Every structure is written in structure tokens, then in C-alpha cells.
Amino acid sequence: MTFNITLRPSGRQFQVETNESVLAAALRQGIGLPYGCKNGACGSCKGAVLSGAIEQAAHSASALSNDEKLQGMALFCCATPTSDLELKVREVAGATDMPARKLPCRIHALERVADDVMVMRLQLPAHQKLQYFAGQYIEFILKDGKRRSYSIATPPHHDGPLELHIRHMPGGVFTDHVFSAMKERDMLRFEGPLGTFFLREESTRPIVLLASGTGFAPLKAIVEHMIFKQIERPISLYWGARRGKDLYMAELAQQWAQALPHFSFVPVLSEPAPEDNWQGRTGFVHQVVVADLPDLSAYEVYACGAPVMVEAALRDFTGQHNLPPENFYADAFTSEVDLANSLT
Structure with missing residues (x-):
């Protein structure tokens, strides 16, 4: 079963498949909804349900409070429709101009710049260049299928390795490995670019x-x-x-x-x-x-x-x-x- 989604104020429409989140369906169809973490923690994808019904999956209380739920707000990254929906949400111009890809990469360098901060530089395959907006992030795809997200610290015009700044989270499977066992030339796999946190170049505001x-x-x-x-x-x-x-x-x-x-x-x-x-x-x-x-x-x-x-x-x-x-x-x-x- 599919449900029809109408966005306000733009009037744009798209369809959501059974058990698919509103955000996942929008991104799949090139609709630029705001998002960050994609797991109900950050609140970037918050919007209003004007009509219709959803099932809201587990999420952070700070990202969506009970009062906001009572006012008809939802987190679209973890909201699945149970009917056709009319939603009020701020669309992001240009957000789908840089489609995400899955790519292998090699650790080019690891530089410990603080007790708990590692600058990681990633070398992409020959003749491959990641196109992204300044401010976006990538997700490492771990062997068990879990993902870890890190912002890209190099600007889009940069021709060298991609730079990430990784903070050590003691007990964290990925960062424990980064700070103890990872070495240059190790291979990783990631998906990116992701997120709608990027510079709005059309603005002139300070x-x-x-x-x-x-x-x-x-x-x-x-x-x-x-x-x-x-x-x-x-x-x-x-x-x-x-x-x-x-x-x-x-x-x-x-x-x-x-x-x-x-x-x-x-x-x-x-x-x-x-x-x-x-x-x-x-x-x-x-x-x-x-x-x-x-x-x-x-x-x-x-x-x-x-x-x-x-x-x-x-x-x-x-x-x-x-x-x-x-x-x-x-x-x-x-x-x-x-x-x-x-x-x-």
C-alpha cells in the first residue's frame, strides 16, 4: 500500500510505501526535506501534520516533546503514514542536487590533534570525486551494517583527501578502533553526502x-x-x-x-x-x-x-x-x- 503526501506551502506531492518513513520516501524521490541524524535524535526534520495520521517511532524527547506532539508536530525521519498526509514543512532548495553515493575509501592519514580528537584523511578511488555542499556529512558503513556519521571538514573545491574530525567516545566500537588499532591504508566504506546543514549562498545576511x-x-x-x-x-x-x-x-x-x-x-x-x-x-x-x-x-x-x-x-x-x-x-x-x- 502507498500513501500520498502533500507538502505545504509548496503543494509538492510524493508517495510513501508501506513501512517507509516520510523522510526516506522524500529523499528517494528527490524531495528536499530538512534532516540531520535520520534517527530521531536531532529534530532537524520536524514539521507539522496538517491532516492524516502517522505512527511515530522511538525518538529523543528533546527532538520532539510531548507538547509538540499534541500540537500536531512530528519527526519525519521516524514517522510512517497510516493514511494520506498533508504536511507543513520547510523544504530545502538544492538539497537533492548532490545525490548520495556509496564509495570505498582508504585511510590516507591519522593525526591526533588532541587527547580525544583524531583528524582522519580519506583517499577516494582514482578518478572518483565526492561532490557535496560545505557543511554536509558522510556515514561510514560498518561491517555489521551499523553507521557512524562525521562531517566533512574540507571544502568542496579541495582536490586532496577528505578530512574528518573524530572525537573519541570511550566504549564506542568505532572510535575505540580509530584511536587504538586503525592504521594508514586501512579500507572503509561510506555513503554521502548527507544532511541539509550547508551554507545558503543565496543569502546576504551576516x-x-x-x-x-x-x-x-x-x-x-x-x-x-x-x-x-x-x-x-x-x-x-x-x-x-x-x-x-x-x-x-x-x-x-x-x-x-x-x-x-x-x-x-x-x-x-x-x-x-x-x-x-x-x-x-x-x-x-x-x-x-x-x-x-x-x-x-x-x-x-x-x-x-x-x-x-x-x-x-x-x-x-x-x-x-x-x-x-x-x-x-x-x-x-x-x-x-x-x-x-x-x-x-
Whole structure:
């Protein structure tokens, strides 16, 4: 059995097969719905069910609250129709222009840049080039079929290996292997590009880039893409971490700030160590943003990193500091542990 889906306000239509999620069907048919994690953890694919009925699978309570469910909201990555549907959702122009592919790759280099951060560089097969938007991610396909997602830190014009920034999650099957046994020339397989977190080049608004931890990776790709394309919109990069050593590429960001008159970099530490001799900003990184920019009505925000940071930024920026919700773009880095601990 198939069900017909109508999107508002565009009026576009597509069909969903039995036991297929709304998002999976849309992507299969070239419909650009917003999404991030695809597993009910980040909330990027949230929209309203105007008419019809769905079954909502297990998901993070922070991605979709009970109050939002009562208001007719749903997460389309884990919502299966039980009737024809009419949905209100913000479609993403260009999201299907870079179709995902499955590709083999070889570990070109592994560079440990912090105690718990590895820069991994991937070499694609000869004559193969991955086309993607700055900010998108790939998913490694593990031998048991499970997947692990990592943002691409290199810009799309880059001809060398793809760069990923991988944080060690102790007890995590994949990252334990990366930090203990993986070596150069090992083979992996991935699918990509994925996600709708990428630079909206048609806009002229000033930009706030907001990162925690390895959320710096896709923002690095965005900045380097803008430099290459000579896009000179004002950019303010706020990068938050616990201690100084966690800002593992701070020198690169400082170089951008020195070279680009329209670029500023604000590093923020929440728990600076004595050896940091820290004279900079402290606290929660999203709160430092609003201390500097109390009125965000004219801005676009690209936020990436820990789910708690992304959620707090969305809540405060749109609820108290005038940021239009449609100008908030996010990629929350949800781990398997995060999802397991928060499913409802």
C-alpha cells in the first residue's frame, strides 16, 4: 500500500510505501526535506501534520516533546503514514542536487590533534570525486551494517583527501578502533553526502558560526568554501570547549581572523585549566554570542556540536534574541549513547 503526501506551502506531492518513513520516501524521490541524524535524535526534520495520521517511532524527547506532539508536530525521519498526509514543512532548495553515493575509501592519514580528537584523511578511488555542499556529512558503513556519521571538514573545491574530525567516545566500537588499532591504508566504506546543514549562498545576511568541540569541522569547510568563492558576508565564529587544548585548530581560526577583515573569531572555555592561563571569554558559548549580539534579527546562525548546546542556542536565540527560526541551521552531533539514553 502507498500513501500520498502533500507538502505545504509548496503543494509538492510524493508517495510513501508501506513501512517507509516520510523522510526516506522524500529523499528517494528527490524531495528536499530538512534532516540531520535520520534517527530521531536531532529534530532537524520536524514539521507539522496538517491532516492524516502517522505512527511515530522511538525518538529523543528533546527532538520532539510531548507538547509538540499534541500540537500536531512530528519527526519525519521516524514517522510512517497510516493514511494520506498533508504536511507543513520547510523544504530545502538544492538539497537533492548532490545525490548520495556509496564509495570505498582508504585511510590516507591519522593525526591526533588532541587527547580525544583524531583528524582522519580519506583517499577516494582514482578518478572518483565526492561532490557535496560545505557543511554536509558522510556515514561510514560498518561491517555489521551499523553507521557512524562525521562531517566533512574540507571544502568542496579541495582536490586532496577528505578530512574528518573524530572525537573519541570511550566504549564506542568505532572510535575505540580509530584511536587504538586503525592504521594508514586501512579500507572503509561510506555513503554521502548527507544532511541539509550547508551554507545558503543565496543569502546576504551576516553569519554567526557556533561550534562546540568537533562541531568546528563542518564550519571549517564553510569558511574555507566562502574564502574560495570570495563570499565576503560578515562572519563571527564562536567556538566553545572545556579547556584550551580542546580548541584543537584555534591557530587556523586566528589566521582567518587576521587575514579576513569581515571575519572574527571568539574562542570560549567553560572550564579553563590553570595551565591554560586563559584571558579570553568563559562560560557557555551560546551565551557569549548573545552577550555580543543581543539582537539576532538580521543574522543567520549555523550551529554544530553537542545536542545540548544546539538546543539551548535555538531556544534562546529564537525565543529571546529575535532570530527568525528559519534562519537557524543546525547539526547536532548525537552519539549512540545519546540516543539510547533519550529515546521516548
